[in-house]
Amino acid sequence: MSVTAAKGFTASGIAAGIKENGNPDLALVVNNGPKLAAAGVFTSNRVKAAPVLWSEQVLKGGELTAVVLNSGGANACTGPKGFQDTHATAEKVAESLNTAGLDETGGHAAGMIAVCSTGLIGLLLPMDKLLPGVDKAVAQLSPHGGEKAAIAIKTTDSVHKTAVAGGNGWTVGGMAKGAGMLAPGLATMLVVLTTDADVESDVLDRALRAATRTTFDRVDSDGCMSTNDTVLLLASGASQVTPDDAEFAEAVRKVCDDLAQQLIRDAEGASKDIKVEVVNAASEDDAVEVGRSIARNNLLKCAIHGEDPNWGRVLSAIGTTRAAFEPDQLNVAINGVWVCKNGGVGEDRDKVDMRYREVHIIADLAAGGESATIWTNDLTADYVHENSAYSS
Amino acid sequence: MSVTAAKGFTASGIAAGIKENGNPDLALVVNNGPKLAAAGVFTSNRVKAAPVLWSEQVLKGGELTAVVLNSGGANACTGPKGFQDTHATAEKVAESLNTAGLDETGGHAAGMIAVCSTGLIGLLLPMDKLLPGVDKAVAQLSPHGGEKAAIAIKTTDSVHKTAVAGGNGWTVGGMAKGAGMLAPGLATMLVVLTTDADVESDVLDRALRAATRTTFDRVDSDGCMSTNDTVLLLASGASQVTPDDAEFAEAVRKVCDDLAQQLIRDAEGASKDIKVEVVNAASEDDAVEVGRSIARNNLLKCAIHGEDPNWGRVLSAIGTTRAAFEPDQLNVAINGVWVCKNGGVGEDRDKVDMRYREVHIIADLAAGGESATIWTNDLTADYVHENSAYSS
Structure with a gap:
């Protein structure tokens, strides 16, 4: 299910070699439209990772064509080079998608691609592995790729986390990662939600903020706030259904609540x-x-x-x-x-x-x-x- | 050394049977004057134990003739009965001291006796053991009783804590207990400081507040704030020396700093x-x-x-x-x-x-x-x- 439960999305998850143990570490989620509306909520930590600074900026336009996520390194506290690496990753995703002819929505540009990273703070990402990995991830994009994407964003998670909800003819699906550093103003988590509902970015934004306020924001596993927390919601409009605002918001809340509960149940070392x-x-x-x-x-x-x-x-x-x-x-x-x-x-x-x-x-x-x-x-x-x- | 390092004080520490294991659990510190000046600083937790509420009230007069301290029970969250027990303890100490003829300072009254308790929250104290213990503690009062008093206030402490400082002809000494629940606005600690300097209660108060602000208040072992924290400073004036205010304040700070360092070094389970x-x-x-x-x-x-x-x-x-x-x-x-x-x-x-x-x-x-x-x-x-x- 995951991020490909809703129509209009493809996804993939692959091993780029960022993690030394060879586990999957790069995920890609692409919105094939017709709409490209998006909203996001980010960590309130004042020390923000490069991908958070990048994605906050990109989201100001209210549209995303893709989200690229890596585990194996947070790209936080990495200075100007870290930010350049995030920018280069977005550029590479745009170029690779366009080269592959996956440009139904009018072609991809870095400025409409969000980047998320998770892992250890204070290390530069191995770009010589990450950038070739993008090509591999593009090649494996599939309308059934949601599970693989959810697996590729795991760090210390023992299981991958997905959830789905929806209404008559439309769906909201999502994936999450997070196990430690779960705290206020968002836990150490990366979450991507997708929907095929035909809704504008302001509706997405309101629904997402309302949902995170009483779900992810109220998960407090260890009081430690991350530098990388990101929750994104992308709408493709592919269902051609525009749900009632309240009904849509409730579906987003349900998926967030489900994922938040999964985060708590998988918290590091917990027995209760x-x-x-x-x-x-x-x-x-x-x-x-x-x-x-x-x-x-x-x-x-x-x-x-x-x-x-x-x-x-x-x-x-x-x-x-x-x-x-x-x-x-x-x-x-x-x-x-x-x-x-x-x-x-x-x-x-x-x-x-x-x-x-x-x-x-x-x-x-x-x-x-x-x-x-x-x-x-x-x-x-x-x-x-x-x-x-x-x-x- | 401890609370009997300064002239004019006697102390004792005995096993009253409050602790089931038979370890010492009741301490008494008596100021034999000629002065009775005192100051105190208490937990900023809004859920305050009965002895904290009692001692805050008693301190308003700026004078104390004695402090009675028990381990083996915090007498916190014990309702009106817990407060009555604290009051009865102070009454018993006054009565027992007067009966023993230890009334050089004009006789003892409950309203000039501070009470401190430490141990588990939410249990009433075994008054049938504590009150007879007071007689025993009075009988064993000695100008060399400081170490025994320091031992009797231990809970999970692995060692008892004492410190001393001073100037030309006058001394500040003290004892402390505390190992867990060390946090802001005072750690879970009971501290009694004594001095034979001839100083008024307003000078004691200023010196004590200045000292705790940069010592005990900056010990934060586990972020958990206690319901029972109390730091008391009693002056007997027995040295007949009135030190310079700044010199006196520095001696109080030194003793507080020394005891605070001992608390950190003895924190529960710590290896660093x-x-x-x-x-x-x-x-x-x-x-x-x-x-x-x-x-x-x-x-x-x-x-x-x-x-x-x-x-x-x-x-x-x-x-x-x-x-x-x-x-x-x-x-x-x-x-x-x-x-x-x-x-x-x-x-x-x-x-x-x-x-x-x-x-x-x-x-x-x-x-x-x-x-x-x-x-x-x-x-x-x-x-x-x-x-x-x-x-x-």
Whole structure:
């Protein structure tokens, strides 16, 4: 399914040799039209990788003919040479597509091609391998290439991630990669969504921003914000159906939510998926702030790993926020047991069953009617091991 | 040395049976005057333990005759009963001291006795053990009891922590406990400092706030803020010397700095002590914000554990802040090697020697002349193990 579930798109995923282990590392997604509308959301990290700076610029026109993605190197903190490499990659994709005669949409130009990179920060990409890889990726483009593209963007991901939703005669599909450095203002992820709905770029933009705000933005695996996060949405219009805006937005949200859940389930070293639901907050912002504070508390994340319903660490995390609440009115449930009532000891903590992978924490602020859910993971020795050995 | 290094103080540390393993768990520090001046600094967590609420109130008078401290239970999130227990503890200390005839300073009253507790959140203290323990602690008060007091406040600390400094004829001494939940606005620590200098409570307050701001406040082992942090400074005036304000403040700073360093070196599960020095910042606030962001980056802390000079994770952490900087002007040194220059690849990372316990990261923002240093630790499987098993 993936990015080729929607009509009007071809994709491929190949091994260009960027990764030393020979695994697939280059993906290409091409919009064959008739429309070329596109929207994007990028990391809010102020240290942005070269491909993020490039793609933000390219997206200003509201149209894309293709997206090229590589794993095996983030091309972040690589200076002017890194940016030149991103530019050269886009030029090469345009040239190769035009040479192959895949120019139904009026010919390709670098200025309409987004570039995404993922991998280690601070290394220049091996352009002598990447550029020939582009030719290979163009040669393998297929309307069934979505899965291969999803596989080629994996880094420490244990599985590739795809999702699909849609309505009467139209489809939204997507792929994602991400396992570590999952955090706010987008996790370390690359996501490409495609649709054959006949919608303009402003509709895409609104639907994408609304969807990421309550899905990818609320995945907070380890509190670390990436330099490369990118979520793109491309529309081909090939279905010739223009859905109702709300219906379209909901399909985009569903695909984003599905992919976000897959990211959490595949987080590095995790043994628990933790749903932190903040209820009865004075505002949604309060709920998100409290949810993030709980989700980022290393002591709590260790306790959950040890299947210990340590609600004191939840209260301690809530206490560091600016949200409206009174300490003696806070309530906390862990897996359905209200272990903390009115800021003190509640039901017997021995009643809490924590044997399963999913853990559900409810923090009741008793301060209003707003709520928000943040997804995170436990902190494990495997996380430490994986991230202490990643680049060496 | 510890809290009895300064003249005019007696102390004790005994096993009251609060800890099930029989280890010492109750400490008492008494100011025998002639002065009773005192100042305190408390956690900025909005969920404050009962003893913090009590001691903040008591300190408003600017005088203390005694401090009673227990390990084995934080008395946090324990509701009205927890506060009553704290009050009863202070009453018991006053009564027991008066009964023992230790009332040289005009008799003891609960309203001049600070209470500190440390241990698990959400459990009521075993008052049937604690209150008789107070009599035992009073009976063992001694001008040489400082070490025993320091031992009795340990929780997961592997060693007890004491420090001393001073000037001509006067002394500042102190004890501290703390190993996990070390974070901003004070780490999970209890600290009692004493001095025989003849100084008023406003001088104590200024010296203590100035000292904690650049010592305990800049220890950030795991980003988790406690509900119980308390730092107290008591003056007996017994030396009959009134030092110069600046000289006195510097002695207080030295003792705080010494104890803060001991806290970092004893942090739970840590294998590296990491000094994060931010230089050339536009403001001290910027330097602190960037330092904290680096110090709290789990991915970087894992990399340091793996002796991997992963400077990309430093830049990624800097990029999440609001501090003034240009991404292409950032420089980073790890153990003296400038691995990142102008936001890109610098000297060869293989030159970085990370075999030793202390790791020194310099982040140069190239945006001004201010600086700040934050101390943290690496993230290890031992930290995960210790904190996933703590309460079970």
